[in-house]
Amino acid sequence: MAKRELEHTRLPIPNGWFAVAWSKDVIAGGVKSIHYFDEEMVLFRTRSGEARVVDAYCVHLGAHLGEGGRVVGDSLRCPFHGWTFDGQTGACVNIPYCDRIPAKAAVRAWPVQEKNGMIFVWHDEKGREPHWDFPLLPEIGHPDWSEPRTFDLEVPVHVQDMHENNNDPVHFQFVHGAVEPLPSDISYDSDGRAYRITSVTERATPTGTFTTQLVRDSWGIGLSAVRTEGIPQAGLLMFSSTTPITAERTHSRWLLTATNNMVDLAGEDFMNGLTSGVMQDMRIWSNKVHRARPMLCEADTYLAEFRQWVKQFYV
Numbered sequence: 001m002a003k004r005e006l007e008h009t010r011l012p013i014p015n016g017w018f019a020v021a022w023s024k025d026v027i028a029g030g031v032k033s034i035h036y037f038d039e040e041m042v043l044f045r046t047r048s049g050e051a052r053v054v055d056a057y058c059v060h061l062g063a064h065l066g067e068g069g070r071v072v073g074d075s076l077r078c079p080f081h082g083w084t085f086d087g088q089t090g091a092c093v094n095i096p097y098c099d100r101i102p103a104k105a106a107v108r109a110w111p112v113q114e115k116n117g118m119i120f121v122w123h124d125e126k127g128r129e130p131h132w133d134f135p136l137l138p139e140i141g142h143p144d145w146s147e148p149r150t151f152d153l154e155v156p157v158h159v160q161d162m163h164e165n166n167n168d169p170v171h172f173q174f175v176h177g178a179v180e181p182l183p184s185d186i187s188y189d190s191d192g193r194a195y196r197i198t199s200v201t202e203r204a205t206p207t208g209t210f211t212t213q214l215v216r217d218s219w220g221i222g223l224s225a226v227r228t229e230g231i232p233q234a235g236l237l238m239f240s241s242t243t244p245i246t247a248e249r250t251h252s253r254w255l256l257t258a259t260n261n262m263v264d265l266a267g268e269d270f271m272n273g274l275t276s277g278v279m280q281d282m283r284i285w286s287n288k289v290h291r292a293r294p295m296l297c298e299a300d301t302y303l304a305e306f307r308q309w310v311k312q313f314y315v
């Protein structure tokens, strides 16, 4: 029997840092409704330039703060009766027609950080504060590196199944037409939340053929960077964030940059390679089920390791 509902296991939404917007999408004073983690939220940028994210519905009579809400200094003012909420704490700081603010008047404020060209929200099913981080990538915005090119897409699949591709060397051969799976090494950071997969390959580039290393870093479920190293005085970087919209739908963002000396020669190919690669995965992702207990073979060591590793990101 192959009914989807019998074959498919519904995973919960994992915990961690996830991108909710590109930095360029929200200017100071800008307000944007966003929907991730199966929650309605509002992203805004304070007059001093800080990105903030709060729950969408006002504690007063329930207006949607993203539908006409206005930024006032560091706060967001509700469009309905003007109650104003601090973006960092969520506390109501002003009711224009009443001197006394009820003690519990607050909306939920989500932990936010901004780096690598994106705005990230910390999602934790138990409401715990962020307890791990990921790095600022020095290539992004560096004068020797190109202006990042970006690409994003919604995919009807759980975020974990998208991330699993990183740990699936065999699919590169079958889905992406690679000649053979790349020999790889995997190493974990001290707290076990990040890992690095390194593979060595011969790579033909516009400046010659070199032995290059493909270095894939992952932080939690959803954040990853892929660097091509070993081309003299040149480099390529892809950074991506996959964010759960719901348990069954994912928003993925990719950012690409290359050293300035490479970008005219390889920038376009790099972008086209990425987008066509994603489209090849798309057919698999959009139609697969999630197998909680996949039938693995002896050679699927990376997949088996990945399934153990992801457990820490669920409650």
Ligand code: FES
Pocket (backbone or CB within 6 Å): 058, 059, 060, 061, 062, 063, 078, 079, 080, 081, 082, 083
């Ligand atoms: S509903 Fe927001 S101020 Fe009344």
Ligand SMILES: [Fe+2]
Pocket (backbone or CB within 6 Å): 165, 171, 175, 176, 277, 281
């Ligand atoms: Fe893939």
